[in-house]
Amino acid sequence: MSYTYQFPHPAVATDCVLFGFDGKELNVLLIERAMDPYKDMWAFPGGFMRMDETAEDCAQRELLEETGLNIQSLNQLGAFSGVRRDPRERVVSIAFYALVKPSEVSGGDDARQARWFPIDDVPQLAFDHDFILRKAMSQLRKDIYFEPIGFELLNNAFTMSELQRLYEAILGVHFDRRNFERKMLQTGILQTAAESVDDLPASHSREQFKDNRFYGSHREMKKMDINDLFGPSESPSQILQDTSAHIHFQTLSTEHLSMTDDRKMEADETSPEALPKRKPGRKGRLFSFNKEKYDRFKHDNNFRFEF
C-alpha cells in the first residue's frame, strides 16, 4: 500500500512535553525508544499524524497510547521543521506541552518505558528534543504570567507553599512567603478548600462535605461553603490550539500506520510510574483554583500575574 502525490510531502508528527510537579521540582515525562533511529535513547512521547485528525488530536492520542494519560489540554509550542531532524525522511514535528496533576498519574503499574525526569537532570534526548525541551521551558515561563497554568500541575486542593514552590521551580526565583501569599490572594482566583479533596475518588468527595464544615488554623476558624469546594475544573491556555472542526477527510485503516509504534511498548496502554512522591510535609490551609473568578478578572483587566 502506498500513497502518491504530485509534489513531495514531508511527514508530520507530534511530540509532547509533559510537565509534572512532585512538590519540589519540575519533572518531564520521557519514553525510551524501542527502535532506530536513536534506539534506547529517551524522547518525548509522540508519533505520526493521521489524515483524519488534527495535530492536537494526534498528540492526545499518542499520549494516551504511550503513557496511558488522557490529557485534555495541550498547548502548542510550534512546528519544528529542521531539514535533517529525522534521518529517515523529512519530518516536521508539531510540539505541544501539557501539565499534569500528580493525582492524574495513575500510580505505577508495570510498563517502565515511561519515566519522569527532574527538569535539571534530563538525559541526552533523541532527535532535536532537547531543543524542544528548551522551548517548552521558556514557553511555560512566559505563559505562567498570563494564564493560571500553574494550577494544572497541582492537585485540586493545595497549600500555599506548594503553589509557591511550583512558581519558584518554574520561574527559577525565590519569593518571600508572606508576600507571595498576599499577592496570590489579591488576584482573587483562589478559594479555600477542604482537606483531602484529592485523594478521594470523585464519588466520595461530594457526599462527604455536603454540609458546611469548618476548617482553619488554630487562630481563626473560617466557614466554608459547599460551592467553594468544587469549582469548575481548570483548563489551560489554549490560545494556539486549532479549533477547526474535526471532520474525516480521508479514511485510513490504522494498521498502515505502524511507523507510530516507535517507542518501546508492551501493551497499547501503559502508565508511567507515579511522580516521585513528595514528602507529605506539614499540612497547611488548603486552597483551590476558581476558574470563574479568574475568567471574570481576566476579562476586566487584561490579566497578568505580577511577580
Add this chain to the structure above:
Amino acid sequence: MSYTYQFPHPAVATDCVLFGFDGKELNVLLIERAMDPYKDMWAFPGGFMRMDETAEDCAQRELLEETGLNIQSLNQLGAFSGVRRDPRERVVSIAFYALVKPSEVSGGDDARQARWFPIDDVPQLAFDHDFILRKAMSQLRKDIYFEPIGFELLNNAFTMSELQRLYEAILGVHFDRRNFERKMLQTGILQTAAESVDDLPASHSREQFKDNRFYGSHREMKKMDINDLFGPSESPSQILQDTSAHIHFQTLSTEHLSMTDDRKMEADETSPEALPKRKPGRKGRLFSFNKEKYDRFKHDNNFRFEF
C-alpha cells in the same frame, strides 16, 4: 513526476501575517488569490514548503516572491492543522507573523495584488486565515511585553508619540503621555537620535552626521554622540524559531512546485503599495532603539515591559 510514500503525508505550507504601522493604526498585508480555491478572496502571503528548506525559510521566500519584501525576522505562530482547512488536500500550515517598518516598504510600483488593510477593516479571508489573524493579534499582544518588537514597526528614528500610538494600537488601551515616556526611558533601551535618519539612503547618513551635532527642544539643547546614532539594528523575538542548520536533504527542481503560484502575480517580485502615509504631524524629539542596552538589561532582569 510523482512522489510516493508508504504512509499518507499531508502537504505543509506556510502563511505569513505581516504587520505594518502607518502612524495611526495597525495594518496587515493581504494578497488577492488568483486561483481556486477561494479565487479572488484575500489571503496571507504564503505557499508550500520545499523539502530543502525549513518552514522559516519557506515563509521568507514566499514573502519575497509574493510581496518583494525581504523580512529577516519571522515569529512563529504555530501550526494550523484543521483537517478540512484546504479543500484540495490535507494541508498543515505553519503560520508566522512579522513586522515591517514603513521605510522598508518599497513604495508602490505596479503590482496591486498585495494591499495593506487596517486591522479593524479586514475583508473576509480565504481558508482559515481570519482565525490565523486572530491568533497573530493575540500573540503580538503577548510578545510585546517581553520583547521590544514594537520598534520593528517604526522607522529607525521615531518620536515618543509615534511609539506611544503604536503601543496603544497594539494593546488597545490609552496611556498618559508623560507616564508613557517616563517608563519607556526608564527601561534604558532608547537612545536619542538625529532627524531624518530614516529617509536617507544608508550611504548618506553616516557621513552626514560624522561630527557631533546638537538637537533638542526649544528649552534645552543636548549633545549627541555619533555612537548613539547608529546602534545595532533591531531584531525580533525569535524564540519559536527553529535554529536547525539548513542542509539539503533531497534536491528538487523548482518547476515541480507550481502549486506555489497560488496568488495573483505578474512578475516574480511584486511590491505592495506603500503603507497609507501617516500625516506628517509635528516633529518631536527623535529616539531610536538600542539593542545592546536591551540585551544587557534583559539578561539581568528577566525583562518585561510594564504597562
Add this chain to the structure above:
DNA sequence: CCAAAAGTGTTAGGGTTACACCCATGT
C-alpha cells in the same frame, strides 16, 4: 523534645497614577 514548616503585620521606600499649563508649529 526538637526540627521544620505554618501563621501572622508593619513599615519604609519606590513606583504608578493623575493631573494643568505653556509654547511651538502648522493651518
Add this chain to the structure above:
DNA sequence: ACATGGGTGTAACCCTAACACTTTTGG
C-alpha cells in the same frame, strides 16, 4: 489667531519588599 500636539513636574497613593517571632506538627 486658533487648533493641535509637544514639552515639562509634582503630590497622593498604592504596591512591594524586607523583615521576626510564635505556634503547630511530625518525627
